[in-house]
Amino acid sequence: MLFTWKTTLLFVTCATLLLWQLNWLILGDTLPIKKAMDYSTSETNFLKFWIKIAVVIGVLLPGVAFFVWHRYPEPRKIMEFYLVVLIVQIVAESILSRVLFPSLVVITGTIYTVFRICQLCQGQQLVMAAAQINNHNLIIFSSLLWLLLLFWSSNLIVIFAVSWPNILSKQFFD
DSSP: OOSSHHHHHHHHHHHHHHHHHHHHHHHTTOSOBOSSOOOOHHHHHHHHHHHHHIIIIIIIHHHHHHHHTTTSHHHHHHHHHHHHHHHHHHHHHHHHHHHTOTTHHHHHHHHHHHHHHHHHHHHHHHHHHOSSSOHHHHHHHHHHHHHHHHHHHHHHHHIIIIIHHHHBOHHHHO
16 A cells, blocks of 8 residues: 555655665666766756646646645545655655756656556545545546656656656666
């Protein structure tokens, strides 16, 4: 069950420990990952546009949904844990990219996006089983979860297509 404090704290702890371990391996040149990101102008422009989409679809819509469905336990719980993990990700990316190095944002984004996709898949199952939601609200909330699943799956594709090639050093491809 991904919608419990125990699971959420366990994930955040494991993700943080993994990121610290990866940091150590990258600093020791054990992993072929660059410490800085050097996007082209077109990649930078695309990522700026993509981040704006992420704010609207990934942050604002779930925030509104949390308040709209706050009276229904299952949708509230799904959005609550989704938003908690998202906020922790944003804070982690901000801190780690400043304290350690910028390319950790790519690794952090990958780890958290995979977890978020799992959350949303499980959220779909919970909502379909929830009897307290009327059919109209069920369709709307389920559609929101599908939109979020589509967006975060697309985000994972963007991360692997644009960001990972940018941070992998040339020795990775040799």
